[in-house]
Amino acid sequence: MAPAQTRARPLASAPSASSFSRALVYHHDDTSSPSSSSSEDEEEEEEEPVLLTGRRGGVVRGAEEGGRSKEEKQEEPEAVEPASEAVSGKKKTAPITLSLKRVCKVCKGTGHEAGFRGATYIDCPKKPCFLCKMPGHTTISCPHRVAVEHGTFPARCRESTQTHLDFVFERQLRGKLPVLKSSFVIPDQVDCGVVRFHSRRVTCLEFHPTKNSVLLSGDKKGQLGIWNYGKLHEKTIYGSIHSCILNNMKFNPANDGVLYTSSSDGTVHCTDIETGISSCLMDLNPDGWNGPASWRMFYGLDVHSEKSLLLVADNFGYLYLTHPHFCMILMFIFCHNVFSVDARSQSKVGDPMLIHKKGSKVVGLHCNPVQPDMLISCGNDHFARIWDVRQLEDGSSLCSLAHSRVVNSAYFSPLTGSKILTTSQDNRIRVWDSIFGDLDHPSREIVHSHDFNRHLTPFRAEWDPKDPSESLAVVGRYISENYNGVALHPIDFIDTSTGQLLAEVTEPQIMTISPVNKLHPREDILASGSSRSIFIWKPNETEESDEGKSKRKSKEFVVMGAEKKCKGKLEADSDDDFDLDSKGKKPKSQKYDRKKNAKAYEELW
DNA sequence: AAAGGATGGTGCC
DNA sequence: TGGCACCCCTCCTT
Numbered sequence: 344m345a346p347a348q349t350r351a352r353p354l355a356s357a358p359s360a361s362s363f364s365r366a367l368v369y370h371h372d373d374t375s376s377p378s379s380s381s382s383e384d385e386e387e388e389e390e391e392p393v394l395l396t397g398r399r400g401g402v403v404r405g406a407e408e409g410g411r412s413k414e415e416k417q418e419e420p421e422a423v424e425p426a427s428e429a430v431s432g433k434k435k436t437a438p439i440t441l442s443l444k445r446v447c448k449v450c451k452g453t454g455h456e457a458g459f460r461g462a463t464y465i466d467c468p469k470k471p472c473f474l475c476k477m478p479g480h481t482t483i484s485c486p487h488r489v490a491v492e493h494g495t496f497p498a499r500c501r502e503s504t505q506t507h508l509d510f511v512f513e514r515q516l517r518g519k520l521p522v523l524k525s526s527f528v529i530p531d532q533v534d535c536g537v538v539r540f541h542s543r544r545v546t547c548l549e550f551h552p553t554k555n556s557v558l559l560s561g562d563k564k565g566q567l568g569i570w571n572y573g574k575l576h577e578k579t580i581y582g583s584i585h586s587c588i589l590n591n592m593k594f595n596p597a598n599d600g601v602l603y604t605s606s607s608d609g610t611v612h613c614t615d616i617e618t619g620i621s622s623c624l625m626d627l628n629p630d631g632w633n634g635p636a637s638w639r640m641f642y643g644l645d646v647h648s649e650k651s652l653l654l655v656a657d658n659f660g661y662l663y664l665t666h667p668h669f670c671m672i673l674m675f676i677f678c679h680n681v682f683s684v685d686a687r688s689q690s691k692v693g694d695p696m697l698i699h700k701k702g703s704k705v706v707g708l709h710c711n712p713v714q715p716d717m718l719i720s721c722g723n724d725h726f727a728r729i730w731d732v733r734q735l736e737d738g739s740s741l742c743s744l745a746h747s748r749v750v751n752s753a754y755f756s757p758l759t760g761s762k763i764l765t766t767s768q769d770n771r772i773r774v775w776d777s778i779f780g781d782l783d784h785p786s787r788e789i790v791h792s793h794d795f796n797r798h799l800t801p802f803r804a805e806w807d808p809k810d811p812s813e814s815l816a817v818v819g820r821y822i823s824e825n826y827n828g829v830a831l832h833p834i835d836f837i838d839t840s841t842g843q844l845l846a847e848v849t850e851p852q853i854m855t856i857s858p859v860n861k862l863h864p865r866e867d868i869l870a871s872g873s874s875r876s877i878f879i880w881k882p883n884e885t886e887e888s889d890e891g892k893s894k895r896k897s898k899e900f901v902v903m904g905a906e907k908k909c910k911g912k913l914e915a916d917s918d919d920d921f922d923l924d925s926k927g928k929k930p931k932s933q934k935y936d937r938k939k940n941a942k943a944y945e946e947l948w
Numbered sequence: 949a950a951a952g953g954a955t956g957g958t959g960c961c
Numbered sequence: 962t963g964g965c966a967c968c969c970c971t972c973c974t975t
Contacts, residue, residue: 449969457969464970473969482970544972704956723957749957768957797956798971822970830970855972874972 462830464823473822475790476770482822487790527807527815529836530862530869530880531848536572538877540580545872546800548861549592552599555863558870559616560877561589563800565606569616572879584612584621590706591644595651595667603653603667605641611655613667624667627657643708643722647715647732654732656705656720661695662735696735700724706801707752711760717741719763721750727765729782742782744775749795752803756813764816764839766804768795772818774839789842791835792822793858800858800872804837808864814840817869819857820847832856834871834880853878 449457449467457467466473466481474485482488543563551557556573565585570578585606595601595613602614609627614620627639643656653667699705703723710732711717721727727750728740744753748769756762763775765785770792773785780786793802804818816839823830826849833847834857848869859872869880 459970467969470969792970794969795957796969796971798954832970856970 459830462823462825462828464830473794474770474792482792527810527836527838527845528867528882529846529848530867530882531846532881532883533850533852533878534881536879537852538568538570538572538578538879539875540568540570540578541566541875541877544800544874545859545877546589547592548859548870548872548877549594549602550861550863550870552594552596552864554599555866558877558879559592559602560870560872561592561604562875563588565589565608567592567602567604567614568877579616579619581614581619581621584614585610588640590640590642591708593644593646596646596648597651603644603646605644605655607640607642607658609639609641611641611644611653611665624653624665625655625663640704642704642706643720645708645710645718647710648712649715650732652732654708654710654718656698656708656722657695658704660697660699660701660703660705660722660724662698662705662708662720663695664693664732664735697737698728698730698735698740699726707750707754707803709754711755712757713760717755717760719753719755721753721765723749725749725767727753727763744773744782744785746771746773751793751801752805754806757806757808758811758813762813762839764804764806766793766802766818768793768801770794772804772816772837772839787839787842789837789839791818791837792820793818794821796821799856802858803860805860805862807862809862809867812840814838815845817860817862819860819871819873821856821858830854834860834869848880850878850880 446453447455447457447467447469450469452467452469455465455468457465459465464482466483468481470481471478472480472482472485474482475487477485480486538560541560541562541564543566545560545562547561549559551559554571556571558570558572560568560570562568564582565587567581567584567589568578569580585604586608588607590605590607592602592604595603600615600617602616603624604612604614606612610623611625612621613624614622625641627641628637632638640658641655642658643654645654646652647654651666653665654662655665656662698720699722705720705722707719707721707727709719711719716732718730718732719727720730725746725748727744727746729742729744730740744750744763744765746765746767746769748767751766751768753763753765756764761776761778763777763782765773765775767773770790772789772791772793774787774789775782776786791804793804795801799821802819802821804816806813807815807817816837817834818837819834820832823832824847829851831849831851831854833849835844836846836848837843838845853871853873853876855874855876857871857873857878861870863869867882871878871880
């Protein structure tokens, strides 16, 4: 009954004054009193400062660059007279004044500075809010950040209710709909293990459909990891199936030993996960590399559960359908060395069909769990589109769900398929309800920080497959939060029916952003991919929430592969030559001091 | 310890 | 329509 335990989130601490080090060169008549220590946040004068970059050595370089002596640091910058050539381009008669002023690294303006102050990130006030993208405020004061419902727009459709349809729904459906779970079980403890065998960032995760403690993971290098988090020494790595980003994976619903994978190397593979024998079902670049403009990649992938139909989509807006069972037969033949054939020549690939704007990436495909002929696709043309697989033609989409930016993912709800959850790069998660809504508008928009960052795997909000009310969703958060002096990026659990943030789970081991999250289909387990690591979360079993202290019991973290070392009782494999380019070093400091951050966390507990 | 790089979407021309 | 500059709380290697 107890609601999910969440770590207390302290209010963002006020930024402490810090020293600023950039040196600016002003003309003397530009400003009379350049040192304006008391008016930090005031608008500075309109005059453009001239930023002198290093030509005059120590005189103008800031302390950060190490160019200033102690005396220079102590002297608050009043007026320095550099040689006239230092301000070449300016009239040599004009005396200039040096002033150390704060320069914002975001907008290059003065009078403020963006960046971390301790564990709190201060936004540039000249930019729109980093969270909701609206001007006039920053993330710290964003109404969507401090709102109880964590930035929710109420349903826009059916506001003026009481149509005939509503009465019908009310009388016939409402009573049959499952009541909202009284409490959600949130896996908020990393107790099973930490796996670091990927040498590049994790791009996708998938639980085995029948074996409860088997997880599959793909990475940016194309490597596929299969590991049993119940017995951590049982792991398998297939490194030669794909040569770059493994974008999506899906099990064959008819045979849980067979996995389909799509990759940016332009191939779709079908792999027997027991033997590792893999067969290429499709290759979009049979002629090899002819430059980036023509290289095709596979992104979205799903399997039609009833027709043994494989659906994949590429980065040019096309959808491909194929019947992979032919290839499975051929794989069997390969396995037994009966004879050699080229699987590609035998696989039945239909003509590709344009389902999104030509030339745009189709990043997600999902078949409706109840009516698998209903397909949803999403992509870089800012749309998610619903299709009937039986009647696929150009422009035959049943419905187009408009977004203001790229749509990272679109999923039907796992049980009834009546709701759709989309994640867009406009920092909003949307729920589209095909029963109580009309799909012209989302029934709910939830502001949530999952900005696009080219160096991260795109964030995708996912349903909890076990939630009978089909309302719980999990998604990683981009912006960090100040947790008693430590900057951490939590994983958020959101009740999409209300927009309420149910839990934000954090862990001191996880200093990095966790864009990839997968909830177990049967157990209360969360797998999250954060940078190159995978974490398995379980619900906190110690009910006492003595400010979280009881949570800090000793854990059996198991670190495998890349770091070549192991903590805890279980032994990591030592013969792991999988990760060649990792030296097992600890992460170095980031933009804010990560070591300090970690230390602060340790002290905190 | 600081610099650099990988790298995709966007908006402007 | 193509080319190109720009980017903001990354993360890892050199």
